[in-house]
Amino acid sequence: MPPSPPRKIKLATWNVNSVRARLPNVLAWLKEARPDVVLLQELKCVDDAFPRLEIEELGYNLASHGQKTYNGVAILSKSPIENAAPGLPGDDGDAQARYLEATVFGRLRVASIYLPNGNPLGSEKFTYKLAWINRLYAQIKRGLADSEMRIYGGDYNVIAKDDDVYDPRVFKDDALLQPESRARFRALLHLGLTDAFRAFNTKPHQYSYWDYQAGAWQKDHGLLIDFLLASPVAADALVNAGIDKGPRGQEKASDHTPVWCELSI
């Protein structure tokens, strides 16, 4: 079969903080922004409880890797979804649903990632975070070996640079800003990944998350912690990227807002 002609697709990542609580917001944004592929995080429900009919009605196929109460990741696509694979190798005994990858549009391999928060410092949660990034590193390294077009998108829970937070001093003792977290995030990039948003937007202090508390949204006290990381072939296909702040200003908003990119694949 001859290869199909190139087409432009829009891909986004969005931590929705409960897909059931956020369903009206998600449906409204899908209708307005019309992304072709969406990586969701923090579903906070099992697969059987995912509101799939409402999303399928908008023309999306769905693959989900859910969990009761916490975590949970999904991939929506206007194309068929092939070879969905939940979990990271080395997940043995780890019940936390934080990783799902699949092929969309017959030629783009995408992963929806919900990296552990890791707070507080000194706890098992921080150790788990670092170990989890190490497993992600191994997975990406294997993936990049075959020159496929790949996007690793999601909530990375790392403040990579001081310019990616309204005041780095506030996060001095936070797991998101620790040198160990940052070094591991940089190591992912050093495998050869391109930050899609930063390929088109170099201005400092652009955010994807604003806390619900203390008027953070109104004061623009945000963090940039959601990323679309592109393999070399996918980076070559990028035509644009941005952050859609609209959903964060809506009623009953998630504390994260979508980060998107367009690719000519």
Next chain:
DNA sequence: ATGCCAGGTAACACCTGA
């Protein structure tokens, strides 16, 4: 030093989040 706000669960308090 702590809570602020929000969601889920289970029970009307507590855990998690970042």
